Structures are given as structure tokens and as C-alpha cells.
Amino acid sequence: MEPFDSSLDHQDDNYHQSNAGKNQLKLLKVYDILLKYSDENNQLSVKDIMNKLSSEGISTERKSIYQYIKLLESTGVDIITNRAKQNQYFIGNRQFELPELKLLVDAVLAAKFITEKKSSELIGKLVTANVSVYEAQKLQQQVLITKRPKTDNEKIYFSVNTIHQAITDKVQIKFKYYDISLIKEKIFRKSGGYYTANPVCLIWDDDKYYMVAYHDKHKKFTTYRIDKMEQVSATEFKAIPVPLTLNLQKHIEGIFDMYSGQQEIVTLKVKNDLIGAVTDHYGRQIEVIPYDDKHFSVKLNVQTSPTFYAWLFTFGDQIKILSPIHVIEDYKHRLEINLKNHT
Missing domain, CATH: 1.10.10.10 (Winged helix-like DNA-binding domain superfamily/Winged helix DNA-binding domain)
Structure with missing residues (x-):
């Protein structure tokens, strides 16, 4: 009997492994x-x-x-x-159908907090993974690209990820925060020093990303625009829990304009043909009551802030504040200040 050659066995194994690969x-x-x-x-x-x-x-x-x-x-x-x-x-069935994908692409294009470079990358990933090259061509032809304002802060994606992870890990974060000067340069608050915050949640509102944090010293929520945050990093310190007495949902509902203002129940008289504008802004859950043949009244829970008054001003004499009186007076006072500024 001839001796067994183990090298042949290994060669056979290698052949099968190579073929399988x-x-x-x-x-x-x-x-x-x-x-x-x-x-x-x-x-x-x-x-x-x-x-x-x-x-x-x-x-x-x-x-x-x-x-x-x-x-x-x-x-x-x-x-x-x-x-x-x-x-x-x-x-046949893909993760996203073409109409669904178009909605996602439009959302990416419209988002101001996503840079042009990142928008192109995200759209490329969405399209490549979900449609054929032929449907991708159709999608590109159908998408109307306009000169929408976009942030130039490429680091926002890393900031969002860091904040999200910090919320999950229940730790504090630190960051620098800036404003823009008249010559379009960054001016860092606190003379360039770091903020320390207890992150609570992330909000995407009006095409901008915000972080809501709990401010332990003042016992309230504070909101920061993420595209104005730099050098965001997690710390080793545990986040301070939010007191049960604070209502996060109430804060979020009143935060749409990012301006401070008193939370008020305001009654408006509105022309009937503006029902769509009101429900688009405040939702269909609002209670609408007929006022007369041409108007309806509605009670809204709003922050009486500059942005709320600016929204009212958009419709001129088609919307009127009915109550409370002090809100009417506040609105009139703001209008008078603006009138004097232009005379």
C-alpha cells in the first residue's frame, strides 16, 4: 500500500474553499x-x-x-x-418605492441643516440602494434643485451623533456656541469658553436642528441650535435628571419660534378662507367656532413672541385678536414701535 499523502488532502480542501469563494x-x-x-x-x-x-x-x-x-x-x-x-x-419589492424615495430625496434637499456636500452623499446612498439606474435617472430628472440656503457646518452630523449618544448614556456634554457678526464672522459666547449641558432631546423644527437641555442652575429647559455648536463632546459626568415638575412637551410645543414669550390662550377672529393657513400652522386638532357669515373664531395656545406677531401681521386685516386684552395691547405697541421706526 502506498503511503497517504496529506498534502493532496490539503490541496483538495483549498480547491473547494477557493471554488466556494x-x-x-x-x-x-x-x-x-x-x-x-x-x-x-x-x-x-x-x-x-x-x-x-x-x-x-x-x-x-x-x-x-x-x-x-x-x-x-x-x-x-x-x-x-x-x-x-x-x-x-x-x-420586485424594494425597501422604498419610487414615490416614497422621492419624498425622502425632497426632504434631504429641503433641509437647511444638511450641507450641499452631505445632501449629495445622502441622496446618492438612498438612490443607489433602492432603485435601478434607470429609475435613478427618472428621479434625478423629476427632482427640482433650487438654491436653497444650506449650512456650511460639516461637523453637524458628528455633533448630532455625539448628543444622541450622550442622551442614551445619560451623561453631560460640553461645547462652544457662537453667533454671527455683521461681517459674517463667528463670535463665540463666553469668550470662547465651553458650555456644559444636560442634553434631553433633539428637535428638528423649521428646517433646523435643535438640542433641548436641562439647565440645573435656572431649573428650566434651554434650547440650542446645533449648527451653531462646535467642539461637541461627551463628558464623564452623569447628566442631572429633569425634575418631574418640568413639562418637556409643553416646552417643545411652544418652542417653534425659538423666541421667549409668555404662554397664552389667544382668541382670534379669522376670515373663513384662511382656515387652511391656520390649520397648517397649528394643526387640525384646533376647535373652530363660526363667528359670523365671513369669519370663524379659534382659541390657540401660543407663545406671544415676535414670531407669533409676525405670523399675524402676514394676514393683515384678515385676522384679529379678540382676547386677552393685554395681548392686543402688546401687539399694538409692537406695531407702533415699528411704525415710528419707518417714519
Whole structure:
């Protein structure tokens, strides 16, 4: 009997491992081709798939393509087969349908806190992962790109992630906060010193990202714009819990304008054709009461801030404050100041 050559056994193992690796690569390539180049209007035959593999220097047999398709289907990939003389295949259900994806793309484009560079990167990732190259072209043609103002703070994404993690870990953060000067330069508050905060939540409002923090010294919530925060980092100190006496939801509901103001129940008389404008701004849950043939009245829980008054001013004589009296007087006083400023 000839002696057993163990090296042959190892060579055989290496051969099978190498072959298995090649098959896995081909399987992934077939999946990638179906994702990129197939949809309901652009279906692929086995020959089409083989040609695309060949263009990348990968050769395979027809029966192997059938096996790869069956294997992909068994793992949950929705591959639709249009049976004919030459079967046609395409990816059916994707993570996002084209209309859903367009909504997401529009949201990214509209978001002021996302830089132009990051917007392009995010849209590229959304489109590449969810539609074929043909539907991606349609999407790009349908998206109207306007010169929307965008932040130039690329670090905002890292800041958001740091704050989010700090909230999860219940630790304090530190950061620098700045304003913009008349010559458009950053002026850091506290002479460039650090703020320390107990982060509570993140808010996206009016195309801007905000952090709500609990201010232990003043026993209240404070709001910061994240695009004006720099050098954000977590600390080793535990965050101070928010007292049960503070109402976070109430703070958030009144924070839409980021200006301080007294929370008030204000009654307005509004022309009937402005019902859409009022519900768009304050939600459909508001109670509307007929006032006369041409008007309705509504009670709103608002902050009587400059932004609230600016919203009122937009509609001129079509909206009138009915109560309370001190809010009417406050509004009149602000109008008089502005009138004097322009005379």
C-alpha cells in the first residue's frame, strides 16, 4: 500500500474553499446586477445577466445563474419572473418605492441643516440602494434643485451623533456656541469658553436642528441650535435628571419660534378662507367656532413672541385678536414701535 499523502488532502480542501469563494462572489454580483439594472420596465434574461458578468471579467454557466436566482429568492429577495421563451427577471419589492424615495430625496434637499456636500452623499446612498439606474435617472430628472440656503457646518452630523449618544448614556456634554457678526464672522459666547449641558432631546423644527437641555442652575429647559455648536463632546459626568415638575412637551410645543414669550390662550377672529393657513400652522386638532357669515373664531395656545406677531401681521386685516386684552395691547405697541421706526 502506498503511503497517504496529506498534502493532496490539503490541496483538495483549498480547491473547494477557493471554488466556494468564487461562487459567493458570483452570487453577490448577480444580486448587484439585478438591483442596479432591473425593474418592472427593464427586465433581464439569463443571457443579459451573463453578458453583464462577462463585462466584469466573470464567466459562469447558464445553469449557475438559475441556481443563484433560486438561492436569492430563498433568502427573501423578491425576484419577479416573467415566464416566456426566455424568462425575464427583475427585483420586485424594494425597501422604498419610487414615490416614497422621492419624498425622502425632497426632504434631504429641503433641509437647511444638511450641507450641499452631505445632501449629495445622502441622496446618492438612498438612490443607489433602492432603485435601478434607470429609475435613478427618472428621479434625478423629476427632482427640482433650487438654491436653497444650506449650512456650511460639516461637523453637524458628528455633533448630532455625539448628543444622541450622550442622551442614551445619560451623561453631560460640553461645547462652544457662537453667533454671527455683521461681517459674517463667528463670535463665540463666553469668550470662547465651553458650555456644559444636560442634553434631553433633539428637535428638528423649521428646517433646523435643535438640542433641548436641562439647565440645573435656572431649573428650566434651554434650547440650542446645533449648527451653531462646535467642539461637541461627551463628558464623564452623569447628566442631572429633569425634575418631574418640568413639562418637556409643553416646552417643545411652544418652542417653534425659538423666541421667549409668555404662554397664552389667544382668541382670534379669522376670515373663513384662511382656515387652511391656520390649520397648517397649528394643526387640525384646533376647535373652530363660526363667528359670523365671513369669519370663524379659534382659541390657540401660543407663545406671544415676535414670531407669533409676525405670523399675524402676514394676514393683515384678515385676522384679529379678540382676547386677552393685554395681548392686543402688546401687539399694538409692537406695531407702533415699528411704525415710528419707518417714519
